[in-house]
Amino acid sequence: MPGQSEKRENNLRRLRGRVARSRSIGTKLTPDEERQILAAAEAEGKAPSEWARDVLLRGAVAGNCGEMEMHLFTELVGIQMLLMNALEPLLRGEKMAQEQLAALYRRVQTTKAAQAQELLAKRGQNKEK
Numbered sequence: 001m002p003g004q005s006e007k008r009e010n011n012l013r014r015l016r017g018r019v020a021r022s023r024s025i026g027t028k029l030t031p032d033e034e035r036q037i038l039a040a041a042e043a044e045g046k047a048p049s050e051w052a053r054d055v056l057l058r059g060a061v062a063g064n065c066g067e068m069e070m071h072l073f074t075e076l077v078g079i080q081m082l083l084m085n086a087l088e089p090l091l092r093g094e095k096m097a098q099e100q101l102a103a104l105y106r107r108v109q110t111t112k113a114a115q116a117q118e119l120l121a122k123r124g125q126n127k128e129k
Helices: 004-015 031-043 048-091 098-128
Strands: none
Touching: 031 048, 048 098
16 A cells, blocks of 8 residues: 555656646536436546546637637727728729828727627627527
8 A cells, every 4th residue: 555655656647747636616417417428438538537628628728719700700890890891992093191091990999899799799680580
């Protein structure tokens, strides 16, 4: 039977290179849910707690990706607005003064988020039809 010093050394070996995990989150499961989780963990060769930890962390990262996707979509809408409003006069052969371009940029910055929301709402309505 291993002594206390051996147990401590094993724990130290496992902790090298990572922060000690000292927090836990619990949940209640039905027997069927527990069987599903145990089977999924076993299929990946992991302990159920490690499997659940990985799934939770992937879910947290995916949630943050949704925010990032919305931010990127908003920026794309802003680029589209800037290009459409700047290219139209240029294609007609008109010149755009630096002040006009700066004003256009400010207008795009203040309206791109609302425009992105409006586009998403329209797409949502079209999907419902």
